[in-house]
Amino acid sequence: MDTILIADDDTVLLQLLENVFAKHRNKFEVILMENGAECIDVLKTRPVDLLITDLQMPEIDGLEVLAYVHRHHPGMPCIIMTSYAETYEEFENLVHDNAPYVKGLSTKNAIRFYTKPFDTEHLVESVIKLLSYDVPGGALKGISVASFIQMIGIENKSCALEIRSPDEKAGLLYFKNGVLGQAIYGDLQGEEAAVRIIGAYNAAIRFVKLPDDVKRRIKTDAITLIMKAERYQEKLSATM
Numbered sequence: 001m002d003t004i005l006i007a008d009d010d011t012v013l014l015q016l017l018e019n020v021f022a023k024h025r026n027k028f029e030v031i032l033m034e035n036g037a038e039c040i041d042v043l044k045t046r047p048v049d050l051l052i053t054d055l056q057m058p059e060i061d062g063l064e065v066l067a068y069v070h071r072h073h074p075g076m077p078c079i080i081m082t083s084y085a086e087t088y089e090e091f092e093n094l095v096h097d098n099a100p101y102v103k104g105l106s107t108k109n110a111i112r113f114y115t116k117p118f119d120t121e122h123l124v125e126s127v128i129k130l131l132s133y134d135v136p137g138g139a140l141k142g143i144s145v146a147s148f149i150q151m152i153g154i155e156n157k158s159c160a161l162e163i164r165s166p167d168e169k170a171g172l173l174y175f176k177n178g179v180l181g182q183a184i185y186g187d188l189q190g191e192e193a194a195v196r197i198i199g200a201y202n203a204a205i206r207f208v209k210l211p212d213d214v215k216r217r218i219k220t221d222a223i224t225l226i227m228k229a230e231r232y233q234e235k236l237s238a239t240m
């Protein structure tokens with residue numbers, strides 16, 4: 001059973017979300033918190049599969065929560081709810097403006113964005129798809145490669161993924177029991193290929209057939225690879 005942590009100081013919305021998620025209690029355990037401080041306390045003490053958070057909250061706001069997740073749980077997917085930004089671009093600008101003041105703040109974990117008011121049923125449908133890998137048409141967009149890798153690790157899944165971003169060639173990632181063992185990106189293989197693939201932006205993720213003869217060439221754990229991919233992208237951005 002997956003654990004979902006929801007943080008919002010709007011008690012009416014929390015009650016509504018609790019009622020909607022209750023229809024799927026066989027799939028999820030839902031934890032409700034009214035401020036960011038309580039939210040971080042939960043993240044420190046127990047495993048969480050998905051975070052849904054408001055941005056404006058008392059004590060510690062949602063930006064601080066996102067920064068904490070990015071620093072300590074870099075693979076955890078996050079869904080943002082807010083009335084302070086109407087588009088994902090405005091949310092990204094908000095994060096960019098606050099990044100100098102909030103240590104570790106990043107948009108990398110944010111995989112969905114909902115402007116209040118929104119359709120709560122649609123939110124629950126998104127969560128079900130994300131946590132069950134129910135991918136319409138075989139391809140999933142709007143989730144970072146890093147977040148998806150983390151979910152595969154949690155599920156101990158054996159699979160192969162094709163990762164294709166709009167301006168890059170396709171890459172392949174191979175997993176056995178949740179462990180990333182091989183990556184292929186053009187002429188690159190192994191860890192170097194994995195770093196390039198994990199750092200892909202706006203990528204479409206598709207399950208492909210897992211070959212029987214894939215040999216493990218990657219010994220580095222997924223979290224370290226995600227951090228290396230972030231550093232690679234930062235260096236790449238600095239040269240542009």
